[in-house]
Amino acid sequence: MNLLENIKEALRSVQSNLLRTILTGLIIAIGITSLVGMLTAIDGMKAQIEESFAGFGANNFDVKSRFSNGARVTTDGVAQKTYPPISYREATAFRDEYSQRGVVTVFSNFSGATEIKRGSKKTNPNSRMIGGDENYFFIKGIKIEQGRNFSNSEIQFGNNVCVVGKEIVSALFEKGEDPINQHITFYGSRYTIIGVTEEQGSATAGSGPDRAVVIPLENARRLDRNGTFRYAITASLSDPGKMDYEMGHATGVMRKIRQDRIGDEDSFEIVKSQTLGESLEEVAGFLRIGGFGIGFITLLGAAIGLMNIMMVSVTERTREIGVRKALGATPLRIRQQFLIEAIVICLLGGLLGVLFGIGIGNVVANLVGPGGFLVPWLWIFVAFGICILVGLLSGFFPAYKASKLDPIESLRYE
Structure with a gap:
């Protein structure tokens, strides 16, 4: 069972438990929405204020x-x-x-x-x-x-x-x-x-x-x-x-x-x-720290929820794990399967959260004054990086537990 097969199996598992995947992904999406939304709103408002007062002190x-x-x-x-x-x-x-x-x-x-x-x-x-x-x-x-x-x-x-x-x-x-x-x-x-x-x-x-x-x-x-x-x-x-x-x-x-x-x-x-921009950047820096902190707390709760779901998934699929081990799957491949599944769920939730976050952030920023549509590429990459990290951290213990299951006891599990 190679890495490609593990990825395919993780995707099949996600598809077969669609409702559970959606609910778990929404937990991640809410955390990413709060993170990206606040940071997008802060950057959008800062850009609009700088544009309104362009040149005051800049030269x-x-x-x-x-x-x-x-x-x-x-x-x-x-x-x-x-x-x-x-x-x-x-x-x-x-x-x-x-x-x-x-x-x-x-x-x-x-x-x-x-x-x-x-x-x-x-x-x-x-x-x-x-x-x-x-x-x-x-x-x-x-x-x-x-x-x-x-x-x-x-x-x-x-x-x-x-x-x-x-x-x-x-x-x-x-x-x-x-x-x-x-x-x-x-x-x-x-x-x-x-x-x-x-x-x-x-x-x-x-x-x-x-x-x-x-x-x-x-x-x-x-x-x-x-x-x-x-x-x-x-x-x-x-x-x-x-x-x-x-x-x-x-x-x-x-x-x-x-x-x-x-x-x-x-x-x-x-x-x-x-310059006004330097003053705003200083204030915006503190706001970003606050927004990142709130988003981190939300994501921490999401990670705990995802870990709980993955633990339940390991328990439900104990017999399946025993069959895979009996057919020659190594503990490494078993760990990879559950880690990939957790990361896939996080990425799906992260994608939804980024879309919601960009939309909400731009709406809030435009309430300050009319402006353009801001796409925060930096925060998008940060969000997806956080999603992968959350998937690894929350999926590691369940994956480790699955890889240590005894194949004979697993096959007898009802």
Whole structure:
């Protein structure tokens, strides 16, 4: 009895016990459906969200002060050299020189604990103050829902105008009241609201973008009476393939502006901005772990159920095993027959589970937003690999038991 005959015999056994095979296969199918379905849904939703926000941060890099937290870092008891923060003059000089190669914004997050007033109403002292230019909202991927962006003259002369977040509007205005061209007060000056940003939300308890007030950069510079504001630069490129080259060029430009000597290390930092895709991939990774864990638990129950069915099958076919052994079948061939039968059942259930999983996963993903049909080839191969593994593990003990049966006692079994 060779391997091919074992495969044929396993298929005949599956066919002759069709109802039992279907019920057992459904146990496996449910586990694979949960595994493939969740992983497909996660990948589908991630792809749709990335497509919706394509380009936000994907082509950006930041130029910022080195050791910007102000702390002196020590290594082996030796204090490392600290550098002065990027000044307003240096930031604007970089913007003027580099703007021919890409879109550049200069901004300053100069306060995270400001109180905004409008008449008798005021916000909590947790509003975030930002000085920015006309490119700030475009590069940071922030949409202005109402009103408009800063004009060139407002940026140039530093007019008392501002763009505010949704929480600022909710705190200072009645529901349905139009905030555009209304006045608010902070730092002892009155500002006119010219725009309201789209609601962003915040994953942290700190000041999120909805609590931000953005004013013209020149206006913010005038508030910097002690010269303590820190300025940062973000550049956006049209071709992400040239990112490393452009970062190298920007390093040369900034070293010239900062007058860093040849051989000295950079007195600033240039880092690639974290893209939305990287953030999503990090979150999706945790979701995949959770989905895989749930699917594994379901498959563990399915494997135990399959092992129980195979044990019953061995008991029912004890006489048949005795006949095969009497005709010369070795213990190896007997083990192969039952292992192949278990694997066939798992593969049939796995095929059904993959089809259901792809369908359910795509339906769930498309509930987030319209998108294409995703076929997760990686998870399909993983699912079939798991099916073979489950078949081997759950079929091994019953197959081993069958191979150890005594042929004389088996032939006498009723």
